[in-house]
Amino acid sequence: MLPRLLRTSTRPLARFAVSPVPVRHIHKMAPVPPADTRPIVISGPSGVGKGTLYKLLFTRHPDMFALSVSCTTRGPRPGEQNGVDYHFVTPESFESLVQEGGFLEHAQFGGNRYGTPKSEIQRNAEQGKVVVLDIEMEGVKQVKNTGVPARYVFISPPAPELETLEKRLSGRGTEKPESIAKRLAQAKNELEYSRTPGVHDVIIVNDDLETAYKQLEDFIFKPTA
Numbered sequence: 001m002l003p004r005l006l007r008t009s010t011r012p013l014a015r016f017a018v019s020p021v022p023v024r025h026i027h028k029m030a031p032v033p034p035a036d037t038r039p040i041v042i043s044g045p046s047g048v049g050k051g052t053l054y055k056l057l058f059t060r061h062p063d064m065f066a067l068s069v070s071c072t073t074r075g076p077r078p079g080e081q082n083g084v085d086y087h088f089v090t091p092e093s094f095e096s097l098v099q100e101g102g103f104l105e106h107a108q109f110g111g112n113r114y115g116t117p118k119s120e121i122q123r124n125a126e127q128g129k130v131v132v133l134d135i136e137m138e139g140v141k142q143v144k145n146t147g148v149p150a151r152y153v154f155i156s157p158p159a160p161e162l163e164t165l166e167k168r169l170s171g172r173g174t175e176k177p178e179s180i181a182k183r184l185a186q187a188k189n190e191l192e193y194s195r196t197p198g199v200h201d202v203i204i205v206n207d208d209l210e211t212a213y214k215q216l217e218d219f220i221f222k223p224t225a
C-alpha cells in the first residue's frame with residue numbers, strides 16, 4: 001500500500017490497471033487529416049456512384065474536404081442548388097470565363113459545358129481543405145496537362161459494366177432516356193481511357209458500396225511514402 005499522500009486518487013489502484021487509457025481521452029482524439037493534401041480528382045462513368053462515395057467521405061470526415069463546385073451550362077436537377085451543386089451559368093458567361101483563362105479544365109458533355117474554375121481550387125486550399133474534383137475524362141486529361149499536382153481516382157462499375165450503369169442511372173430517376181443513352185455512350189470512352197496504364201493512381205470497383213468506400217478512404221488517408 002502506497003502512503004496516502006503519494007496517491008493521486010482515493011480510488012483503489014486496481015481501477016487504473018484495467019483502464020490504461022481513460023475514456024475521456026478516447027473521445028477527445030482530434031481528427032487526423034490526410035497526410036497527402038494534393039487535390040483528389042475523382043472520375044468515372046456517369047451513374048457509377050462517384051457522388052455517392054464522396055458524399056459519404058464528407059459526412060464521415062466533416063470539415064476536412066471541399067468539393068470544387070463546377071460551372072455548368074446545364075439546368076439544375078430537382079433539389080440542386082446554385083453555388084452548392086454547381087454554379088449554373090449561361091453559355092455566354094461560360095464562354096467569357098474560357099476566354100479569360102479562368103478554368104483549370106472544361107469540357108462539353110451530354111450537350112452541356114462543364115468546367116472547374118481556378119478560383120475554386122485556390123479558395124478551398126486557402127481554407128486548409130483537401131479539394132475533391134468530380135470531373136470527366138477530358139477534364140482529367142486537361143488537369144494532367146496543367147501539371148497541377150493531384151491524385152487521380154477512377155471509380156469503375158462492376159461487370160456487366162454498361163448494364164450496371166444503365167440500372168443505376170434509371171434507378172436514380174434524374175435522366176430522360178436520351179440522356180441515359182448519351183451517358184452510356186460516353187461511359188465506353190471513359191472505361192477505355194481508364195485502362196491506359198499510369199493514368200490513375202487507384203481504380204476502385206464500386207460494387208458493394210461500403211467495400212468501395214473503404215478502399216477510397218484507405219487511399220486518401222494512406223501515409224505519404
Ligand SMILES: Nc1ncnc2c1ncn2[C@@H]1O[C@H](COP(=O)(O)OP(=O)(O)OP(=O)(O)O)[C@@H](O)[C@H]1O
Nearest residue numbers: 046047048049050051052168171172206207208209
Ligand atoms: N455501390 C452501389 N450499389 C448500388 N447502387 C449504387 C451504388 N453506388 C451508387 N449507387 C446508386 O447509383 C446511382 C448513381 O450514383 P451517383 O449519382 O453517385 O453517380 P455519379 O457517378 O455521381 O453520376 P454522375 O456522374 O451522373 O453525377 C444513385 O442512384 C446511387 O444511389
